[in-house]
Amino acid sequence: MRNGTAEKLRRDLTILVVLSAVYATGSWFVTNSYYQLILTLVPIWAAFGVSWNILSGYGGQLSFGHASFFGIGGYTMTLALVYWNLTPWLGIPLGMIVGGVAAVVIGMPTFRLRGHYFALSMLAYPLAILYFLQYFGFQEMSLPMHRENPGAYLEFADPRYYTLVAVGLLAMAVLTCIFVENSRFGLALLAVRQNELAAEAAGIDSKTWKMRALVVSGMLAAAAGGLYACVQLVVTPDSVFGMLVSAQPVVLTLFGGVASLWGPVIGAAFLVPLSKGLDATVGSYLPGIQGVVYGAAVIAIILVAPDGLYWTLRDKFNKRPTPKPIPVASKPDHLVKSSATAGKTLMKVEGLSKNFGGLRAVSDVSFEIAEGEILGIIGPNGAGKTTLFNLLNGVLPPSSGTATLGGVSMIGKKVHQVCHMGVGRTFQVVRSFPRLPLIDNVMVGAYGAGVTDQEAADAAIHALHRTGLADLAGVEAGNLTNKQLRLMELARALAGRPRLLLLDETLAGLGREECDDILDVLKRLRDEGMTIGIIEHTMHAMLRIADRFVVLDHGAVLASGPPREVVENRTVIEAYLGKKFLAAQKNA
Amino acid sequence: MDIESLIENVLNALTAGVTIGCIYGLMCIGLGLIFGIMKVVNFAQGELLMLGMFASLYLVTGGGILAFLGPNVGPFVGAILAGPIVFAVGALIHKFLISRVSGLKTAGSIDDGHFGQLIVTLGISLILQNGGMIVFGSTPFTVRTPLSSSAIEVAVGYGDATVFLNKAKLIACAIAIASALALYMVMEFTRIGKALRAAADNPTAATYMGIDVDKYYRMAFGMGCGITAIAGGLMATYLSFGPFVGFDYVIIMYSGVVLGGIGSIMGAFWGGLTVGFVQQFSALLLPPQLQNAMIFIVFLLIVLLRPQGLFGRSAERA
Numbered sequence: 001m002r003n004g005t006a007e008k009l010r011r012d013l014t015i016l017v018v019l020s021a022v023y024a025t026g027s028w029f030v031t032n033s034y035y036q037l038i039l040t041l042v043p044i045w046a047a048f049g050v051s052w053n054i055l056s057g058y059g060g061q062l063s064f065g066h067a068s069f070f071g072i073g074g075y076t077m078t079l080a081l082v083y084w085n086l087t088p089w090l091g092i093p094l095g096m097i098v099g100g101v102a103a104v105v106i107g108m109p110t111f112r113l114r115g116h117y118f119a120l121s122m123l124a125y126p127l128a129i130l131y132f133l134q135y136f137g138f139q140e141m142s143l144p145m146h147r148e149n150p151g152a153y154l155e156f157a158d159p160r161y162y163t164l165v166a167v168g169l170l171a172m173a174v175l176t177c178i179f180v181e182n183s184r185f186g187l188a189l190l191a192v193r194q195n196e197l198a199a200e201a202a203g204i205d206s207k208t209w210k211m212r213a214l215v216v217s218g219m220l221a222a223a224a225g226g227l228y229a230c231v232q233l234v235v236t237p238d239s240v241f242g243m244l245v246s247a248q249p250v251v252l253t254l255f256g257g258v259a260s261l262w263g264p265v266i267g268a269a270f271l272v273p274l275s276k277g278l279d280a281t282v283g284s285y286l287p288g289i290q291g292v293v294y295g296a297a298v299i300a301i302i303l304v305a306p307d308g309l310y311w312t313l314r315d316k317f318n319k320r321p322t323p324k325p326i327p328v329a330s331k332p333d334h335l336v337k338s339s340a341t342a343g344k345t346l347m348k349v350e351g352l353s354k355n356f357g358g359l360r361a362v363s364d365v366s367f368e369i370a371e372g373e374i375l376g377i378i379g380p381n382g383a384g385k386t387t388l389f390n391l392l393n394g395v396l397p398p399s400s401g402t403a404t405l406g407g408v409s410m411i412g413k414k415v416h417q418v419c420h421m422g423v424g425r426t427f428q429v430v431r432s433f434p435r436l437p438l439i440d441n442v443m444v445g446a447y448g449a450g451v452t453d454q455e456a457a458d459a460a461i462h463a464l465h466r467t468g469l470a471d472l473a474g475v476e477a478g479n480l481t482n483k484q485l486r487l488m489e490l491a492r493a494l495a496g497r498p499r500l501l502l503l504d505e506t507l508a509g510l511g512r513e514e515c516d517d518i519l520d521v522l523k524r525l526r527d528e529g530m531t532i533g534i535i536e537h538t539m540h541a542m543l544r545i546a547d548r549f550v551v552l553d554h555g556a557v558l559a560s561g562p563p564r565e566v567v568e569n570r571t572v573i574e575a576y577l578g579k580k581f582l583a584a585q586k587n588a
Numbered sequence: 589m590d591i592e593s594l595i596e597n598v599l600n601a602l603t604a605g606v607t608i609g610c611i612y613g614l615m616c617i618g619l620g621l622i623f624g625i626m627k628v629v630n631f632a633q634g635e636l637l638m639l640g641m642f643a644s645l646y647l648v649t650g651g652g653i654l655a656f657l658g659p660n661v662g663p664f665v666g667a668i669l670a671g672p673i674v675f676a677v678g679a680l681i682h683k684f685l686i687s688r689v690s691g692l693k694t695a696g697s698i699d700d701g702h703f704g705q706l707i708v709t710l711g712i713s714l715i716l717q718n719g720g721m722i723v724f725g726s727t728p729f730t731v732r733t734p735l736s737s738s739a740i741e742v743a744v745g746y747g748d749a750t751v752f753l754n755k756a757k758l759i760a761c762a763i764a765i766a767s768a769l770a771l772y773m774v775m776e777f778t779r780i781g782k783a784l785r786a787a788a789d790n791p792t793a794a795t796y797m798g799i800d801v802d803k804y805y806r807m808a809f810g811m812g813c814g815i816t817a818i819a820g821g822l823m824a825t826y827l828s829f830g831p832f833v834g835f836d837y838v839i840i841m842y843s844g845v846v847l848g849g850i851g852s853i854m855g856a857f858w859g860g861l862t863v864g865f866v867q868q869f870s871a872l873l874l875p876p877q878l879q880n881a882m883i884f885i886v887f888l889l890i891v892l893l894r895p896q897g898l899f900g901r902s903a904e905r906a
Contacts, residue, residue, distance in 0.1 A: 117897070124884040251710060288721035291714045292718045306701070
């Protein structure tokens with residue numbers, strides 16, 4: 001359970017219970033079998049939408065081929081019934097297992113791809129399966145009837161029972177989604193969606209979480225597909241693996257509101273009856289017109305509500321309450337500078353080099369950071385500062401050289417593993433999760449440290465206090481100023497309880513006074529015992545806080561030492577500062 | 589199978605692969621242009637191919653204004669003219685729909701507007717398919733040319749092995765290559781091409797350089813539609829088609845574009861060519877149902893081995 005979500009959780013559960021009860025009761029009074037079929041299909045497609053939303057909405061891994069799992073569920077159930085006489089009550093769970101295994105098999109190679117490549121490659125799987133099924137002679141399979149005991153085989157003469165089962169399926173999907181949304185699972189997925197690299201640097205093992213999301217999503221989609229086949233009584237490759245099936249959850253979820261619990265449900269509640277209704281009415285006069293009207297309706301709504309109905313309506317009607325400051329739940333720990341470790345070498349970098357083809361971006365760099373000091377890494381644009389950080393926290397493998405943290409090698413580890421060693425990192429471009437409150441933005445970093453939920457919440461609150469943001473804990477990140485966002489990134493890195501902070505141009509784009517505020521925070525952190533390596537190219541600000549400098553130029557260390565010494569170094573002046581700087585310093 | 593017919597089959601698959609592949613290549617360039625410059629996933633591209641086919645059909649057959657050119661020349665002129673017609677359609681679609689969910693309007697937003705674009709283009713696709721059914725009817729059409737049933741026969745010099753070069757496909761292939769080259773020239777050597785590439789690279793920065801990004805995106809979208817439509821017109825000379833034909837080809841187009849590497853417009857041509865080759869060669873070995881499955885398997889293999897596509901570059905900055 002995440003901090004501060006109890007209220008929303010209670011509300012969502014209440015809505016789920018009330019909605020299911022009302023829907024089930026209401027549908028009981030519908031006797032027209034066509035309307036009843038629509039009432040059955042709405043929850044089934046909604047459940048499919050919820051499954052897609054977990055992977056593609058929350059996790060941002062857009063899949064255009066979710067029919068793979070829907071179809072696998074449908075066909076597993078049907079084949080088990082036809083060949084083994086296995087009841088769908090067991091066939092659908094079996095389909096979910098097969099769907100989960102398929103998710104692993106598909107995910108392992110496909111998660112190597114990103115963005116559009118991933119989305120479009122997912123499309124290839126259901127289509128390939130579709131043609132194979134046609135070739136092996138599974139074109140059209142009807143479900144055998146069991147008139148002697150219909151209930152045991154999920155074959156009801158009264159279609160109202162199908163609706164009840166479908167509502168149960170949707171409830172299961174929504175509960176799963178509630179669990180995801182309210183746990184570190186959901187937060188990890190949102191972080192990966194925003195920026196995979198930043199998430200990794202916050203200690204999140206993005207590959208594992210993406211795979212988990214795909215498995216959960218694949219299992220739910222398979223369940224929806226299994227029940228769909230039961231209701232239709234016949235499956236064809238096109239009806240469960242086709243392009244339109246893959247498009248369905250995408251349309252429903254985007255229409256209703258992506259990455260929101262109720263989005264797919266809203267989408268299905270609007271669009272399924274609309275399309276079925278159009279089929280039965282205008283479609284029978286002029287074939288094709290139903291598609292035109294449906295297409296136009298979908299376009300019209302998405303132009304009015306680009307993020308989907310849920311978000312647009314929420315933004316319009318739900319004025320968020322003013323945030324309350326969150327009290328510190330735990331005592332701040334080891335705030336006093338411990339003299340025992342101060343001055344000892346924390347990180348040691350030796351002969352680190354990186355070549356990009358013929359370009360030597362980082363060349364034989366060696367330096368040390370001692371416990372409790374602020375090391376300023378400065379140099380002109382293109383000097384290799386960010387590349388150096390990328391080598392240190394595992395984004396890039398070095399061509400040669402070593403780097404150790406407290407005697408343990410940092411090289412050859414993955415980004416999230418380096419984070420777990422105790423290295424927190426921020427990036428040049430701030431990445432926030434605009435729709436989440438500040439506290440959740442920071443908690444992403446705390447989860448990375450792999451602690452329990454309560455400890456994570458405490459660590460996040462603690463980090464907010466240390467950066468002076470505690471009063472803003474409930475504010476959505478989208479409403480923060482640039483300076484507050486910079487501090488938020490700092491808090492996120494701190495929440496992982498790092499031994500070393502690597503900050504990449506934390507002051508970029510800030511005004512004079514804003515810079516001062518951040519410098520004060522950094523100084524305070526140092527006084528509390530934190531060790532900081534910070535990249536900057538504004539020398540003035542760095543002179544005020546850095547204990548030592550390392551100057552990079554063309555990838556190599558030009559000079560290092562205490563600020564005064566470095567600033568007066570002739571080569572540094574020529575390469576970087578210019579003679580005016582020295583003159584100005586002398587006059588001052 | 590004896591060696592003589594083996595050679596004959598392989599060579600015929602090769603030539604068919606090249607001719608059809610070039611037409612696929614042109615078709616893919618259209619999508620690659622939109623995808624590469626605007627980063628819009630256009631699911632309606634198959635329907636623009638369909639519009640190209642029907643534009644050519646109405647220009648050439650019956651009382652069409654190009655009917656006087658006769659069945660040997662008309663269909664090919666019709667295919668080329670389908671380009672500007674569908675360009676106009678595409679520009680209008682962009683002006684009224686696509687521009688609201690793409691370009692500067694959504695640059696920098698949470699998902700760069702991709703979700704809105706998906707829905708809008710899927711909606712357009714539905715409208716064009718079903719609208720096409722209402723307007724054109726659903727009986728299959730074809731733009732007849734006697735050239736599609738005559739071939740140049742080339743003796744290979746090994747027994748009786750002969751390569752058959754279908755004349756219609758040969759001409760279509762030549763037009764496809766010429767169109768692709770023309771587009772390449774425009775992109776590389778003209779002001780328009782430079783502005784388009786700038787707008788693709790960084791729309792915000794391009795605006796500051798005085799480039800009307802919205803206008804150039806409209807041009808890119810129109811050009812992408814028009815080029816795919818030319819390919820459609822060419823395919824109409826050897827293929828029977830209906831309002832739902834776009835369905836099969838949008839997948840081929842995406843395979844080609846991803847294979848070529850997103851962002852590489854000429855890469856899309858090679859991607860399309862690859863798909864054409866795989867399709868024709870799998871016809872030698874596999875039963876017809878599995879030929880299409882083969883496309884997807886080869887597609888997955890290539891993409892998984894080379895995640896950035898054949899000609900794409902991977903660039904990511906921390």
